[in-house]
Amino acid sequence: MSNTTVWDNPYDHPSLLKRVATPILRCLYRVLPEAVYDAIYFPAFNFYQKSIRAAYSQKIKKARTTGDTRGAMKMERVFKVMKHSLVGSPGLEHTHDLAQEVVDNKVPGAFVECGVAQGGCAALMAQVACSNEADRDCWFFDSYEGLPDPTEADFESGKTGRHIRPLPKGSCLGTLEQVSESLSPLAWMWKSKIPMGQSKHQKSETRISLTVMEK
Ligand SMILES: C[S@@+](CC[C@H](N)C(=O)[O-])C[C@H]1O[C@@H](n2cnc3c(N)ncnc32)[C@H](O)[C@@H]1O
Numbered sequence: 001m002s003n004t005t006v007w008d009n010p011y012d013h014p015s016l017l018k019r020v021a022t023p024i025l026r027c028l029y030r031v032l033p034e035a036v037y038d039a040i041y042f043p044a045f046n047f048y049q050k051s052i053r054a055a056y057s058q059k060i061k062k063a064r065t066t067g068d069t070r071g072a073m074k075m076e077r078v079f080k081v082m083k084h085s086l087v088g089s090p091g092l093e094h095t096h097d098l099a100q101e102v103v104d105n106k107v108p109g110a111f112v113e114c115g116v117a118q119g120g121c122a123a124l125m126a127q128v129a130c131s132n133e134a135d136r137d138c139w140f141f142d143s144y145e146g147l148p149d150p151t152e153a154d155f156e157s158g159k160t161g162r163h164i165r166p167l168p169k170g171s172c173l174g175t176l177e178q179v180s181e182s183l184s185p186l187a188w189m190w191k192s193k194i195p196m197g198q199s200k201h202q203k204s205e206t207r208i209s210l211t212v213m214e215k
Pocket of ligand 1: 084085086087114115116117118119120121122141142143144145146147148171172173174213
């Protein structure tokens, strides 16, 4: 049984693999030309993400066989959005728990995400919002231009927080089409009523709304 609560930051407890890989990547980033670093980093990261998803599906099977129904349901929801999200499984589980906590405690209001990228977290929150016991609006915003240039506020005492390097302008780019794909399992809630990408601001009469923010 874990002692963590929904209010703990999951990134305060990185996995062993992350603890080993992070200092190695920091060293490589310092000594290699950026193009060489990218040629190593991106294939390795893709492989890492695939392995994480494979391991996660085993975790779901285990939860099912041990009768952990609530845990298995959460992990199934997380698994569905993993490939659409820049957030790792601990962050996604955390997002799920926070959303579920709001629902369980009947806190009124909508779910809002500012910066949905490809829509992974958004689709996760929408699953909670649309589950049988819940019924709430979702508002998802993005510029669909990726991150702006880093500013001084992005460097803590000259460091980039948990990131190996400052993320350049345009990173974390998502498109309305990708968000549409992420939300497609919930199409019955919204798809037919939102004309994707047709206007800058869209408000639907359904429960999930995607909005493109203007600069
Ligand atoms: C780190 S990504 C979000 C990741 C997402 N939550 C997921 O599940 O993968 C940050 C997003 O915020 C958006 N963004 C950043 N600054 C913004 C701004 N000033 N206005 C609107 N969107 C912004 C970017 O376009 C990007 O899609």
